[in-house]
Amino acid sequence: MKCPDKELLSAFFDNEVPSPYxxxxxxxxxxxxxxxxVIHKYAKMHEQLLDLQRNEIVPEVNKGVLEFCEKKxxxxxxxxxxxxxxxxxxxxxxxxxxxxxxxxxLLFTNRTNEIMVEVKPATTVSEYSLSEVxxxxxxxxxxxxxxxPGQLPIETSIQPTIVREADFNRSGK
Amino acid sequence: MSVDSSQFNDLYSAMYVPLFRIVKRIxxxxxxxxxxxxxxxxxxxxxWSKFETTDDARYWLxxxxxxxxxxxxxxxxxxxxxxxxxxxxxxVGMDGPEQTHLKTETxxxxxxxxxxxxxxxxxxxxxxxxxxxxxxxxxxxxxITEGNVKVRVFRAREALAKALEExxxxxx
Numbered sequence: 001m002k003c004p005d006k007e008l009l010s011a012f013f014d015n016e017v018p019s020p021y022x023x024x025x026x027x028x029x030x031x032x033x034x035x036x037x038v039i040h041k042y043a044k045m046h047e048q049l050l051d052l053q054r055n056e057i058v059p060e061v062n063k064g065v066l067e068f069c070e071k072k073x074x075x076x077x078x079x080x081x082x083x084x085x086x087x088x089x090x091x092x093x094x095x096x097x098x099x100x101x102x103x104x105x106l107l108f109t110n111r112t113n114e115i116m117v118e119v120k121p122a123t124t125v126s127e128y129s130l131s132e133v134x135x136x137x138x139x140x141x142x143x144x145x146x147x148x149p150g151q152l153p154i155e156t157s158i159q160p161t162i163v164r165e166a167d168f169n170r171s172g173k
Numbered sequence: 174m175s176v177d178s179s180q181f182n183d184l185y186s187a188m189y190v191p192l193f194r195i196v197k198r199i200x201x202x203x204x205x206x207x208x209x210x211x212x213x214x215x216x217x218x219x220x221w222s223k224f225e226t227t228d229d230a231r232y233w234l235x236x237x238x239x240x241x242x243x244x245x246x247x248x249x250x251x252x253x254x255x256x257x258x259x260x261x262x263x264x265v266g267m268d269g270p271e272q273t274h275l276k277t278e279t280x281x282x283x284x285x286x287x288x289x290x291x292x293x294x295x296x297x298x299x300x301x302x303x304x305x306x307x308x309x310x311x312x313x314x315x316x317i318t319e320g321n322v323k324v325r326v327f328r329a330r331e332a333l334a335k336a337l338e339e340x341x342x343x344x345x
Contacts, residue, residue: 010327014301016308041345045333048283049302053194059203061189065211069185072218073178 001028003035013042184227184234185214192238194303199242199295200249201284209245213238232313235304239296239314279342286336294329301326 004012004025011017012025029035189210197206217234224230287295300311308322315322334344 006331007324007327010330011308011323014308014326016323037345041334042330044344045330045337046302048279049287049298052198052280052284053303056194056197058190058193059207061186062207062211065214066182066185069181069214069218070178072215073181073221076218076221 003032004028006038009035009038010042013039013046180227181218181221184230188231188234189214191304192234195235195299196238196242198287198299198303199239200245202245202249205245205249206242209238209241213241228313232310235300235306235314239300243292243296282337282340282342286333286340286342289336289339290329290332294325294332297322297325298329298333 001024008017008025009029012022012029017025029039192210192213193206196209197203200206200209213234216237217230220233221230224233287298290298296315297311300306300314304311304314306314308319308326311322311326312319317325337344
């Protein structure tokens with residue numbers, strides 16, 4: 001077996017290599033002088049680092065501090081703190097985005113229909129005929145641009161008459 | 174996490190010694206280590222309700238204590254250098270605040286080599302060796318991935334071996 005890199009040996013030394021790789025490495029280290037010397041070096045440094053604290057006296061737990069903390073804990077409100085976690089926040093954001101896109105699509109579709117009505121080509125009546133114009137207007141709900149060949153521009157004073165005719169015909173039906 | 178004094182007591186008992194050791198290694202000063210650890214335990218209460226598990230509180234404690242220790246060491250080092258400049262004849266051979274109360278020559282050598290490491294290597298190695306944390310836990314404390322911890326621990330070991338050799342100590 002080819003020697004593993006030192007990074008893997010370092011992880012092996014820290015017991016961070018899972019089975020079955022660990023056993024394979026163990027077998028290799030047992031028979032490889034180079035790898036066993038690396039492990040030996042790590043072990044020696046580990047011992048030296050631990051030696052620094054070997055004779056160290058850790059001060060006893062400070063009872064005064066502990067009592068102070070316990071008192072402070074008792075004065076803290078017992079109600080649990082409402083905490084919004086990231087997954088919940090992300091789910092809410094995704095939901096809002098979904099709703100937003102849905103609404104946008106719906107509004108856009110309606111608007112397109114409106115535009116389509118608006119851009120409908122202007123109707124041209126074949127000849128100058130008031131009854132034909134009135135007939136046409138009576139069939140329509142919305143106002144339309146009417147072009148009458150040879151009679152442009154239409155005098156604004158005529159329009160009220162046309163409208164009144166149309167209203168009259170519509171209400172008569 | 175709800176307010177529960179027994180949970181806090183357990184955390185205090187379990188974390189006091191490892192926290193003291195981590196901070197002591199960084200500061201090299203017993204009094205400072207004790208003070209920093211106690212301050213950190215008092216501070217943790219203000220954040221208690223934000224922790225979801227005791228482990229979250231544990232990682233927070235280590236992170237905050239470690240940062241406080243590094244700040245203390247930097248501050249102390251600056252003061253020490255200033256003091257050394259004024260009274261240099263009284264302080265020959267001392268490199269920083271971490272050099273106090275070392276028992277043997279080898280211990281002093283190892284301590285010096287440890288202090289020579291770049292900050293990110295020193296932090297990870299101290300957490301590994303003195304905090305007794307695994308890669309996953311170190312990652313949580315430092316906010317890095319497990320893979321990153323693995324690489325840093327390895328590089329820290331190599332850097333420590335090199336530093337020891339530079340100081341004239343044969344590791345292998």
